[in-house]
Amino acid sequence: MALFQISEPGESDLPHERRLAAGIDLGTTYSLVATVKSGMAVVLNDAAGRPLLPSIVRYTPEGEIVVGYAAGEAQAEDPKNTLVSVKRFMGRGVRDIAHVETLPYDFVDAPGMAKLKTRAGVKSPVEISAEILKVARTRAEAHLGGELAGVVITVPAYFDDAQRQATKDAARLAGLNVLRLLNEPTAAAVAYGLDNAAEGIYAIYDLGGGTFDISILKLSRGVFEVLATGGDSALGGDDFDHRIFCWALEAARLPPLSAGDARLIMTHAREAKEFLSRHDRAQIACRLSSGQVLDLTLDAATFAGISDTLVRKTLNAVRKALRDAHLKVADVKGVVMVGGSTRMPQVQRAVAEFFGQEPLNNLDPDKVVALGAATQANLLAGNRSGQDDWLLLDVIPLSLGLEIMGGLTEKVIPRNATLPATRAQDFTTFRDGQTAMAIHVVQGEREMVSDCRSLARFELRGIPPMVAGAARIRVTFQVDADGLLAVSAREETSGVEAQVTVKPSYGLSDDEVAVMLKDSIRHARDDAQRRALKEVQVEAQRLIEASEAALKEDGHLLSAEETARIETAIARLQTLILGDNRRQITLAMDDLGFETQEFAHRRMDQNIRRALSGKKVAELDLPGRA
């Protein structure tokens, strides 16, 4: 699918100069890391040959941080300091968390996002997730033999802005350069689609440990287009465990449990669930701290019965997504099953019955997301060869809106709009002489603001006093390809402007990240400084390479004077990179950015025209190109 082969800015001209890239599936229960090796996506195993990395972090009494299987072993004995399924808390307040009363943790309700009290101090889900990402990073770098240039991290398609931002912050804390946050079902579609040369309408049914996504995609040569997505970011395998847990408490008439016993039974509930994927009945047997012995048998039919409402909830979301895509069940050519929880026979049966066809299980449901992410990371890092080239068009899962009078919402970007998306909306004052206006950004489908998720509040001040209705306030929403929102507002008659990246209400400010980075490497404070410098140097180098490639490629779009100015800015940055003044490097990068602004516009303009004229670059007379 080579529409036009120009090397993009930042893309290496030399084929052997590969940039190291990885895909990370940061899952509720397990995480995986994968990379592309000699053209094949592969999941990277740990030293013991295990592909899965349990998403469990333990803060030990010795002050160490243990991640993965070793941490998991301490769950029952040290539940408060052994954190599992922390993905469910990302970007969520205590009130948003399901079954919070049955969780063994000490929550601290911080503004925007719940935090957890551990023996190592109060930790945010972002910091805890960063520990998992660090292990994934180390694993990838050990396998690849070098530093990662960039990663793609997957998130549930149904994650809202807060949850996405939290994931991106965690990656930053782990020192990762995020090329893209990729929706899990979309990643799976890439892996499946490329493997099977699939074309047509496909549904990706992704039931993970803590989240459920359904995405409807149109696959055609070289394009993966998401038509609609839906789901529930708090519905997954954990909920099936919880159903078994509740069933066990009732069946054995157990008194209120200690945190350790609750964890123990939850673990046995999970094992029973997994056992029931292959057998008709499972035993739940363990000895509680009181000495009481629990010994129950759960059969498949009973399990299907107690979890039936969960399965039906997923099918309702499927129905809604199909409707949003203006499609019928019969239009769906194949249903790809993703996520370990789709191994449950009752899920397989329900999906088969709903779609009237056997779902596709030919890819490992645990690995497919990581494999797709690795493939996309490889592409985005610029390791593209002529033949593999594709485009992903994804959508926003939940509508974005503003609060208007009476606590109602006004939608600005509807759900399932293709990303990136920009939309502007005009508002006016409702009182004479009104000089300020509060803007409240929400995400969700409901009419009432109180039923939607609040993303940010900000105030536009300094509106010149006018009669009611005379001011014209234009609020612009911009959602990037990661599904992250930035909002700006401007009073059109006076030009008063307010620019907000929708972070403050729950995301981390740069200062907070700096503090956390320092915290996490307390014993080596200089390291933080050095790392920050190195990051800037790497980024500057990338910018220089990109600018030089652009000059080489499209220098003909510039006058001699413009070229000279850009070259001067490059040279200056080149010199500063060798030094250690971070601030100066940053300023020089800004300068170069400024000088190339107009150039970037002209290049894009040329690209799009070239694309639409349907000509290959080889047919175009391009000066300055060998």
Next chain:
Amino acid sequence: MEPLEFNADFFTLFQLPRAFRLDLAELERRYREAQQAVHPDRFAAAGNEARRVSLQWAARVNEAWQTLKSPLARARYLLELAGQAIGTTSNPAMDSAFLMEQMEWREAAQEARVRRDPRALEHLRDRLAQTLEASFREVAVALDERGEYAVAAECVRRLMFQEKLARELDDALAALEDEEADA
């Protein structure tokens, strides 16, 4: 070739004739080609400036696609380009026979909803689809053949009502289905 401005109209952007009757397959092809050229994923490893420009362009291309692929949005856009005001839906000039008809539709929909009768809703939805189609044919003639923008605007105003009703019918059907599934 004409220089392509960021603010060029959507037809110019996709290099398609400015008309209501549009080859949708061609539109989709152009959209995809344009996205291939400007999408942020093409610039993941580029400088900030190039990434920013790419984001703006990709959003613009998406907006153009969303606008042109929907017949109602496309008709409204053509009227906007022609400087023809559509007027609000509360336009007093709306003829009363049409408003009466709308009321009847709504009552029928309400009744079917209360009776929990998905068949009746579907029947209404099918009938409405035919009405919509006829209205779009009128719009096509007014816009593409006669250049009668005021006539087209009148049609579009009706279509706005009818599409809203269609959405409500869809929502009602969806609500019934969900109720059934949860029962």
